[in-house]
Amino acid sequence: MNFLEFVSALFGWVYTICWSLSFYPQAILNFRKKSTAGTTVDFPFLNSLGFLSYLIYTCALYWSPLIRHQYALRNNGHTPTVAFNDVAFAFHALVLTAILNTQYFLPSIWGFEQSAGRKPSRFITGIFTGCITGIILIIFVVASQPQTADPKTSWAWLDVIYVISYAKLLVTVVKYAPQLVYNSRKRSTKGWDISQILFDFTGGLLSIAQLGIDSYLQHDWSGVTGNPVKLILGNVSIFYDLLFMAQHYCLYRDDGLKGNGEREALLERGENGRRLD
Template identity: 60%
Template sequence: MAVTFLEAISELCGWVYTICWSLSFYPQPLLNFRRKSTTGTTIDFPAINVLGFVGYFISNAAFLYSPRIREEYALRNHGLTPTVQFNDFAFAGHAIVLSAITLSQFVPSLWGFERRGGPGSKPSRFIMGILVGSILGVVIVALIVLVRDDPDPATGWAWIDVIYAFSYVKLFITLVKYMPQVLTNYRNRSTQGWSIGQILLDLIGGILSILQLGIDSYLQHDWSGITGNPVKLMLGNVSVFFDIIFMTQHYCLYPGNKSKEYMEGEDDPLLGDSDRERRIE
């Protein structure tokens, strides 16, 4: 009875976190659309997000639907099945689409936005380096497996290592993707243009994702379910960590502050005509 109850809780946590994390992708593109501008945000975040979630989608798909990868996972994890759930797979696919839409908003002609230059309008060298390095990393692991494919996947190189490489791309990207926006908020002394709604939803999703992983591993009576799915574990923890930083910036450090662009005289798209007139006076 207790097991059935925990299984139900796990499934509930999984779908609630999927819904929260999926909804967290909407506030930013909707805010950009309402403002007809991407000022206050950086292209680095959606650009690196697309690659990260492509890697996450591929790894989830393999752990869910590839007999070979599931067999190799079992050989390395006491005969257990992966703790990846269908809601993880669904979330990754949805995230790719929404990240791509947000990324497309940095092409003003596609959306009728104001043209924008300056910091944040083009990918930074740091982010471009991560994008290229991540792709090369996966290619190198794949080449190693092709050359040294071991007959014993439990101890040698195997195709599961390529899938882990895809998942580690997502893990690494999650560790660094928030930093450009954190620094942008710090330089502007403002979070204007950066949606706090996505952060609140992201926080709830991160907590529930970690909870689901813990429950699933407990039900297997083996905590290797956590170590065998390090991306989901770190994805939740890192997201929660940076969500707390963004909330601190928004509610404690820079509440109500205008970004530098608007401080220097640029019209704020969120203001109405009467508000602009009062500001001029």
């Protein structure tokens, strides 16, 4: 293993650890205050679909001989730039997201106030339903292809995996928006743990760096173009992380002033009926 290979492996595991740690602060904060106040249910709800999609995507590219073969046909014989740490991260993220969802949908088992149980907005529910529908449609299209079809130029199971990955991309693009809007409406980030954003920001930077190093080592940038999910995930996450940091450290840095608790409680009661609907 040369130096760049070592750096790539190091970045891979460090960003995996950072992104994995980002799932704990919010769940721990909710547990400590026995409430999910200050956060929207839209984020964990949509995240569950996103990481289920990402787990399927990474497992297929890492383990499936059929998918890896079809990928090589379309990318100059190169193998996917998905590493085992990507699979490990996706699995861990799905488990932690599922646990976080129980705090919103089953608050009683955590000892939270019963009123803390909420429903996702119609907008987020529509995104969720649309992603599932799109995946089912592409599966039907590929299953209808003749067995003699060339996977390099025709619809193939690799395209199903790509569509599943695009569902993850769409989730990532949308999932932060409700919380950003909610923070803006109550002019506070109270209840939203900024630690998860700092971990996510560091992980995003290292993820992009690893992808670039791996593509350089292959002497072919199809490692980037052939793995758009990893590239775009890192960039989108960084963009949203910067917005959250701006809210927390600049725009609403005095959100602990007296009176915010009352304003947050009022918004909590009112927002449930009109969040991005």
